[in-house]
Amino acid sequence: MIAEESPGQHLTRKNFVIAIDGPAGAGKSTIARHLARRYGLLNLETGAMYRALALKALRLEVPLEDPAALVRLAAETSIQLEPGDEENRVLLDGEDVTGQIRNQTVTDAASRVSVFPPIRASMVRRQQEMAAMGGVVMEGRDIGTVVFPDAEVKIFLDAAPEVRGLRRYDQLGLHPPKQPEEVIRDLRARDERDRNRADSPLKPAPDSVLLDSTNMTLEEALNAAESTVNAWLARSSTIDKQERNQRSIPPDQSAF
Numbered sequence: 682m683i684a685e686e687s688p689g690q691h692l693t694r695k696n697f698v699i700a701i702d703g704p705a706g707a708g709k710s711t712i713a714r715h716l717a718r719r720y721g722l723l724n725l726e727t728g729a730m731y732r733a734l735a736l737k738a739l740r741l742e743v744p745l746e747d748p749a750a751l752v753r754l755a756a757e758t759s760i761q762l763e764p765g766d767e768e769n770r771v772l773l774d775g776e777d778v779t780g781q782i783r784n785q786t787v788t789d790a791a792s793r794v795s796v797f798p799p800i801r802a803s804m805v806r807r808q809q810e811m812a813a814m815g816g817v818v819m820e821g822r823d824i825g826t827v828v829f830p831d832a833e834v835k836i837f838l839d840a841a842p843e844v845r846g847l848r849r850y851d852q853l854g855l856h857p858p859k860q861p862e863e864v865i866r867d868l869r870a871r872d873e874r875d876r877n878r879a880d881s882p883l884k885p886a887p888d889s890v891l892l893d894s895t896n897m898t899l900e901e902a903l904n905a906a907e908s909t910v911n912a913w914l915a916r917s918s919t920i921d922k923q924e925r926n927q928r929s930i931p932p933d934q935s936a937f
């Protein structure tokens with residue numbers, strides 16, 4: 682008798698990928714973190730890589746509109762993402778820059794450097810290498826379309842811009858440096874750039890599950906994401922069983 686395979690085994694195997702894409706403020710990080718914990722996967726935030734490169738460009742005053750200079754910079758830059766409890770620790774040339782990449786200047790710069798194809802190509806290669814280590818939840822803008830077009834599970838997470846902006850505003854703490862309208866305006870400007878760039882624009886992969894969290898509580902969104910993964914697991918274990926059954930048919934009967 683063949684032992685039952687636990688569904689969890691699918692997830693920890695090499696190259697298993699849950700891709701989560703969507704615009705800023707849709708809740709990708711929260712959902713990615715939750716799924717990574719729930720299924721024992723590595724959580725990788727690709728936006729942090731563009732942010733780290735942007736931070737280095739700002740520090741060295743490399744013009745953000747000069748692709749050749751940015752490509753040279755990227756070639757001599759090491760960026761590592763280390764899994765942490767709440768977010769990835771981001772190492773830029775070995776220096777921990779986790780606390781320095783979330784301000785508005787770096788946020789805008791990251792969106793600007795990410796439009797250039799050679800910069801994207803170098804980040805995509807690094808991201809593909811990272812996932813070869815084991816099962817991952819990877820979040821970004823182009824994970825299901827470009828980085829892992831064959832990802833096992835693809836979720837495109839969206840929400841109305843006003844809702845995303847207000848969620849971001851609520852995260853700014855007791856003394857927000859900006860008005861809610863300003864946060865919504867910045868977010869729309871970044872959306873516009875991320876969705877309309879020529880190379881790998883933000884868009885849902887045709888085979889992704891669309892999850893609109895506009896009218897969902899956090900718990901509902903987490904449950905919906907988990908259901909999507911569980912549905913894939915159920916499908917894949919049925920297919921596995923069918924394949925095993927086919928393999929166990931003795932050769933002399935298989936002609937029928």
Ligand code: DC
Nearest residue numbers: 727728729731791792795821822823
């Ligand atoms: O996810 P984030 O907000 O940290 O991403 C910052 C910027 O990086 C975002 O405006 C666009 C870019 N980005 C990208 O182009 N592709 C990704 N896979 C992730 C982020």
